[in-house]
Amino acid sequence: QVQLVESGGGLVQAGGSLRLSCAASGRTGSIDAMGWFRQAPGEDHVFVASIDWSGGITNYADSVKGRFTISKDNVKNTVHLQMNSLKPEDTAVYYCAGGRYNYYHSSGLEVDYWGQGTQVTVSS
Numbered sequence: 001q002v003q004l005v006e007s008g009g010g011l012v013q014a015g016g017s018l019r020l021s022c023a024a025s026g027r028t029g030s031i032d033a034m035g036w037f038r039q040a041p042g043e044d045h046v047f048v049a050s051i052d053w054s055g056g057i058t059n060y061a062d063s064v065k066g067r068f069t070i071s072k073d074n075v076k077n078t079v080h081l082q083m084n085s086l087k088p089e090d091t092a093v094y095y096c097a098g099g100r101y102n103y104y105h106s107s108g109l110e111v112d113y114w115g116q117g118t119q120v121t122v123s124s
Helices: none
Strands: 002-007 010-013 018-026 033-039 046-052 058-060 068-073 078-083 092-101 109-114 118-123
Touching: 002 092, 002 109, 018 033, 018 092, 018 118, 033 068, 033 078, 033 109, 046 068, 046 078, 046 092, 058 068
Parallel strands: 010 118
Antiparallel strands: 002 018, 018 078, 033 046, 033 092, 046 058, 068 078, 092 109, 092 118
């Protein structure tokens, strides 16, 4: 099993920035990619960004390209999501995800594990 713990959510005004972090523990050797999804009230989980552990290949949803940056710290088994120029429509619960890198998957990530989620609220 792999445990994923998110941190860094909160309330920010539109145009502001937040940095989310996700620390993986347990059988981390069983995953080779991590990423972020988000879920707004009444909606499904939506892919945000992913990164593979070895080559650092990144994937982003069109809605966040140019504003969000995903990065990794292999030593600490941690992935970060730097979110800039935040918009009210970015408001959601953000979930960390861990699994296997898949080039043919739209998100680049086949999810095996989920974190508990962290709330991000962007006020207008």
